[in-house]
Amino acid sequence: MSALSIGQVAERTGLSVHTLRFYEREGLLAQPVRRGTAGHRIYSEGDVDWLGVCIRLRASGMPLTDIRRYTELVRAGQGNEVERLEVLRDHRERVLAQMHELNECLKLITHKVAVYEGRLGLRDDFTDCAP
Amino acid sequence: MSALSIGQVAERTGLSVHTLRFYEREGLLAQPVRRGTAGHRIYSEGDVDWLGVCIRLRASGMPLTDIRRYTELVRAGQGNEVERLEVLRDHRERVLAQMHELNECLKLITHKVAVYEGRLGLRDDFTDCAP
DNA sequence: GTAGAATCTAGAGCCGACTCTAGGTCAAAC
DNA sequence: GTTTGACCTAGAGTCGGCTCTAGATTCTAC
Numbered sequence: 346m347s348a349l350s351i352g353q354v355a356e357r358t359g360l361s362v363h364t365l366r367f368y369e370r371e372g373l374l375a376q377p378v379r380r381g382t383a384g385h386r387i388y389s390e391g392d393v394d395w396l397g398v399c400i401r402l403r404a405s406g407m408p409l410t411d412i413r414r415y416t417e418l419v420r421a422g423q424g425n426e427v428e429r430l431e432v433l434r435d436h437r438e439r440v441l442a443q444m445h446e447l448n449e450c451l452k453l454i455t456h457k458v459a460v461y462e463g464r465l466g467l468r469d470d471f472t473d474c475a476p
Numbered sequence: 477m478s479a480l481s482i483g484q485v486a487e488r489t490g491l492s493v494h495t496l497r498f499y500e501r502e503g504l505l506a507q508p509v510r511r512g513t514a515g516h517r518i519y520s521e522g523d524v525d526w527l528g529v530c531i532r533l534r535a536s537g538m539p540l541t542d543i544r545r546y547t548e549l550v551r552a553g554q555g556n557e558v559e560r561l562e563v564l565r566d567h568r569e570r571v572l573a574q575m576h577e578l579n580e581c582l583k584l585i586t587h588k589v590a591v592y593e594g595r596l597g598l599r600d601d602f603t604d605c606a607p
Numbered sequence: 608g609t610a611g612a613a614t615c616t617a618g619a620g621c622c623g624a625c626t627c628t629a630g631g632t633c634a635a636a637c
Numbered sequence: 638g639t640t641t642g643a644c645c646t647a648g649a650g651t652c653g654g655c656t657c658t659a660g661a662t663t664c665t666a667c
Contacts, residue, residue: 352643363626383633385644405581430592437585444578447571450536454568461561483613494656514663516614
């Protein structure tokens, strides 16, 4: 199984080494990272995969505390699938809501862009700061 | 023209009075809020509309500094449509990127939800009514 | 006219999520 | 054999975006 240094993982994930250590302290890793000589972290491919999941969850707005909770459930092993499902479903709801919100915003922006393009392309008509 | 107190605007927009004052300090309002006797703020319907735009922009992840920049352009009046367009188009790009990211996350979650649902559906044991 | 609610300003405090610093260990390259 | 660079820990600092406090004033209802 591959063994990666924190620097290599940083490069692969796009997270800084600082952030990787920070995430570990925060309990976001499914299992404690292996250590080599002098206590250097040794990441497995599985660790990197898990980090990938965390990154996705973060990018979609899940707070660290929720990611930690989910991680803890996974770490605890089988028997808590119902709770994991709950966490995931809750987050899915929030993601969907967020997508809806983004869509509304997109409509607004697209409208405004059209207004300004029209104004520039054709002639001045004064529909100023209307929403 | 309607005249609203800060409390009424708070109720309408869902922002707190604190946040309304904060936004004003931060220069997010298209024009300075009118003041009544004793310096109490008097918001117009237009102010509320503009706040609605700000709220949308915030909800879609635009930082306050960018909203302020856009506000300043609007406040400066006609002649800077090109710059306004640039701000809007840039943000649209970011919104689209964010939607893409959310979509990826949604796929991941949906997949995981399916996995857990499958696992629960197949093996029905004491994981059923877990607290 | 007085109690209680709403408003004002200036400024402090808080929270999440990093981000960086200081001071140290260690392996390998020159 | 020392210098370089990647790594370590503990803890401090930063930043964005609010959120709250203190102390004063003013509006509203009785």
